[in-house]
Amino acid sequence: MTAHNPLPESLDPAGFTVADARWAGVRYSRLRAQDLGAPYPGVRRAAGLPLTFEARCRLVLSRLGDGVFLSHTSAAQLWRMHLDTPALVDVSVVAPRRAPHAGGIHGHAIRLAPSDVSRRFGLPMTSPVRTWLDLAAAGESIENLVVAADRIVHAHDPLASIDDLGRAVERHRGRGIRSLHQALPLVSDRSDSGRETRVRSAILGRGLPSPIAQHRVLDHAGRLIGIADLAFPEYRTLLEYEGDHHRTDRVQWGRDLARFNRYQRAGWIALRVEAGQFTSMSETLDTLEAALQLRGWRPTE
DSSP states (O other), rough: OOOOOOOOOOOTTTEEEHHHHHHOOOOOHHHTTEEOOOOOOOEEEEETTTTOOHHHHHHHHHHOOTTEEEOOOHHHTTTTTTOOOSSEEEEETTSSSOOOOOOEEEEEEEEEOGGGGETTTTEEEOOOHHHHHHHHHTTTOOOHHHHHHHHHTTTSSOOOOOHHHHHHHOOOOOOHHHHHHHHGGGOOOOOSSSSHHHHHHHHHTOOOOOOOEEEEEEOOTTTTEEEEEEEEGGGEEEEEEOOOHHHHHHHHHHHHHHHHHHHTTTOOEEEEEEEGTTTTOOHHHHHHHHHHHHHHOOOOO
C-alpha cells in the first residue's frame, strides 16, 4: 500500500477546499492521491468517510464562498420536512447577483428579506416559512407542500405557526400561489410523520371525511386505550400507520395487537396501514370507506 504524506492539521478530513489545501502548502499531486475523494469540483475529503446530506451541503458552501445559502429542497431536508433527499444541493444568492453554477448543485437567484435567511447546524439557509414558499414556486405537489407544512407547524416542535404560514401566503405574489392556497387548509399541527400526512391526504383526496390526527381513544370507563394516528370519532372509526419497526419488533407488535383488540372492545372499527401497503392505497381506502358507511357516513353529491 502506498504511504501518503499526512495532511496539515488545519485541513478537516471531512472536507476542505483545494484552495485552502494549496494555501497550506499541499501539492496538487497529493490532492490527487487515492486516499482523498472529490465529491465536488474544488473540494476534497478523506475517502471512505460517510457523506451525509448535511456534510454535502457543508462542502458545497465551503466551495462557493460568502453570500450563498441553502434553499428549496436542501433547506427542506435540513429542516426535516419529511421530503425525499434531493440529488442536487439547492443553493441561492440574493438577486440581482447571478445564480451559482457548478457540478452537483442547483443554483437560484431570489429576492428575499433579511428575515428569510436563518441558520441551522451552523449553515445559512432559508427560514422554514420561506423554504415552504420556494417549494411551491418550484412546482412541488400539493401533497408535498402539506407534508412540509405539517412538519413546520408540528405542535410539539414547531418551526413556525399556521398563522405564520397564512400571513406568508397572503403576502406572496410569486409563483406557486395557487398551490399554497390549496395546501394551507389541509395543514395539521398533529401529524407525527410525513407518511401519516400522505395517508391523510389520500383520504381527503378520496372525498372521505376529514380525520382528526393524534386522537385520544378512551374505553367505556374513560381510560385511555391509545392515541390513534387518524380518527373519525363521529363514526367510531380509526386508522393507524404502522412503520416497519412495528412488524420487526416482536414486543411492539404484541402491544399493537393488544391495543387494537381494546379498540374493538370499545366499539371502534380499527384499520391499519402498513409500510408495504403505502404505495397502493386504493384497497385501504375502499375498506375505510366501507367502514365509514357502515357507521352512517354518506358521500355528498
